[in-house]
Amino acid sequence: MANEKKKEALRALKFTLFSASAGLIELGSFALLNETLHLPYHVSYITALVLSVLWNFTLNRKFTFQSASNVPKAMLLVALFYCVFTPLTGWLEHFYTMTLGWNEYVATILNMVLNFVTEFLYDRFVVFRDSIDTNDVAQKQKMKEEAK
Secondary structure (H helix, E strand, O other): OHHHHHHHHHHHHHHHHHHHHHHHHHHHHHHHHHHHOOOOHHHHHHHHHHHHHHHHHHHHHHHHOOOOOOHHHHHHHHHHHHHHHHHHHHHHHHHHHHHOOOOHHHHHHHHHHHHHHHHHHHHHHHHOOOOOOOOHHHHHHHHHHHHO
């Protein structure tokens, strides 16, 4: 039981670190598209979001959830999450920036926090629910633990 709690705590830490790196990718690409190329706000936001999702999915699948699951199926489940999440946060971004007059970066960071929490829960209990610790990385760790 204690070992399972430790594994879940480590899983949450990995997800946090990979999400932070994805956040940097999202903010960096948003800034490049919004400030340098002067693309429309929503084009910059959606493009930056897609780049960060691809990065986050790839790293979390391999290292956080260590899943050997069907990649197209897992990616489809993540895409379905974003079919709901993206319009919702697009509306929130519009509300924050246009209605309340907030800075675009404050609005983006708030949505990133919302994304972090909901995506971890969705990935853990929906996308990778039945395939956690099944890939080659997990199998090597298991063999090391058994050898001790």
